[in-house]
Amino acid sequence: MLNSIFTMIDRSVGGVTDWWSSTSSTYRGAGCLLLALFLMWQATKSSEQHDRRFFLTGMAALGLLAYGAIVFINGHAE
Numbered sequence: 001m002l003n004s005i006f007t008m009i010d011r012s013v014g015g016v017t018d019w020w021s022s023t024s025s026t027y028r029g030a031g032c033l034l035l036a037l038f039l040m041w042q043a044t045k046s047s048e049q050h051d052r053r054f055f056l057t058g059m060a061a062l063g064l065l066a067y068g069a070i071v072f073i074n075g076h077a078e
Helices: 002-022 025-046 051-077
Strands: none
Touching: 025 051
């Protein structure tokens, strides 16, 4: 039973990975940028009361911005 669960998760992750790599680098970078902007908006909404949530959401947004920039650069180099 546990083996079938791991096999199902492996197939799901493999499908998402194939879909992500087949998508244009422009769309991937733009998706990362939009998600990062949404996370920044959420972080600013929570900055007044929840310092930990502000920090973690802001760090995730910065990571997505960096990843999106790398995707744009690698897509432009191709």
